[in-house]
Amino acid sequence: MTDYAIYDVFTATALEGNPLAVVFDADHLDEARMQAIAREFNLSETVFALKPDNPVHTARLRIFTTVRELPFAGHPTVGGAIALADRRLGGAVPDAGIDMVKMLEEPIGAVRCAVRINKGGGSGFAEFDLPRLSRQLEAEIEPADIGAALGLDPQEIGFENHRVSLWSAGVPYVLIPVHDMAAAAKAECNPALWERIAPMGDGQLAYAYLYCRGGVNHKASFHARMFAPGEGVAEDPATGSAAAALSGAIHQFDGMLDGNHPLVIEQGVEMGRPSLIHLHIDCAGGQVTHVRIGGQAVRIATGKLLV
Template sequence: MTEYAIYDVFTGTALAGNPLAVVFDADHLSDGQMQAIAREFNLSETVFVLKPENPVHTARLRIFTSQRELPFAGHPTVGAAVALADRRLGGTLPANGIDMVKMLEEKIGQVRCAVRLQPGKAGFAEFDLPKLSRQLDVEIEPADIGAALGLDPHEIGFENHRVSLWSAGVPFVMVPVHDLAAAAKADCNAYEWERFAPMGDGQLAFAYVYCRGGVNHAASFHARMFAPGDGMPEDPATGSAAAALSGAIHHFDGLPEGKHALVIEQGVEMGRPSLIHLHIDCAGTEVSHVRIGGEAVRIAEGKLMI
């Protein structure tokens, strides 16, 4: 038998955010079993916790969608970090909470996470991006974007933000739109998207629609993510997309030297509102450091009879 837990990630409220299955002590499972279990849970992602290759690290993670394995993803990293901290402490916390650091091994490389647990509150984890976002050279026609996402060409782009392809390990076509109304209108046609969507880092890029502001007053940006090729019509919170967005924000907004704290809301149109914390540090004219963070709350636990 193998124990698992379900966490809602990038939210402090149960039944919001992005649900994640965390399967513990998964070293005995084969690749095929992991993929089958991910299909069984049928969530956007399932993360399997294994013994680390380096014994001084906390754990090794393998991340699966219902269709394939990913080298990196944000909400499994946040959720697994909080789940491992919860599991280690067994629900016993000092009155003022506890901070700890987790070093996680993922396909993309080592990921350093800071975790904060407080009595009566959702856990919070923040991780350093193992790879900074970079722009990939590709030409994408706004008319194709409009046909695939149900948007008029004049609704695409705001200020100097233009359609572009970025990746911090997972590629996303960044689709800036004028406002919340245009974002709400977006609806991805899988056939049209796969007809022209570019490749990046060896995989088909996903669609990431974003605009300034949000329904939540704390939001710097409002976003939606569509991944029809991965069996995911829409995702309620996507840390890897926020990671990729960091490069686009720096590129188009010309962030000055210093630290920039942003909040991205996602999942609003799905009825699963999420808040992703994005911290971009700039040294001179370059991005030097990026962190992604958010809350995670456990909503279920159980055992797999495998």
């Protein structure tokens, strides 16, 4: 039997945010069994915690969608770090809470993650250093094709200096700026059309990530939606790897000055699962030098796998 837990990530409210299954002590599971378990949970991602290759690290994480393994993903990193901290503490949290640092091994590389667990357990906040900075990839993308695949008029695509572009911080996204939240709300992804027009990046078909300024939540700097039909994800309520990719586009199109830029990205509103992703971009010498992504997570279930 193998212990697991379910967390809602990028939220402090149960049944909001992006659900994540965390399977502990998974060293005895081979890749095929992990993939089968991820299909069984049928969530956008399931993370498996194994013993680390480096004994000073906390754990090695393997992240699976329902169809394949990923090199890196944001909400499994945040949720996995909080779940591992919860499990280690076993509810023994002081009234003031506790801060911890986790070093997580993922296929993309080692990921440093700071975690704060609140009194009572089951909820916390984690923030990780981006293991790979966002970079723009070469691609010829016609706004008219994007509009056809997403049900948008070409004139609804783009705002200010922001234009459609392809970026990746480990997972590729076509970043699609739209005029406003009304345009974002009307978008619907046609899987067949998207597969036909989407570019390749980092060895895979890029996902669609729409964004505009503002949000329903007054804290939000940007409002976003993400579609990954090729992964069996009609829409994702919170996507840390997309926020990672977006950091490069924000720096380029907004002409960020040197310094620290704290931002909040709102996602999942149209799905009834609102999420808030914290994004910190550090710039020096006209370049992005450091990016951190963080968010809250709340435990909603625990159990045992009988396989």
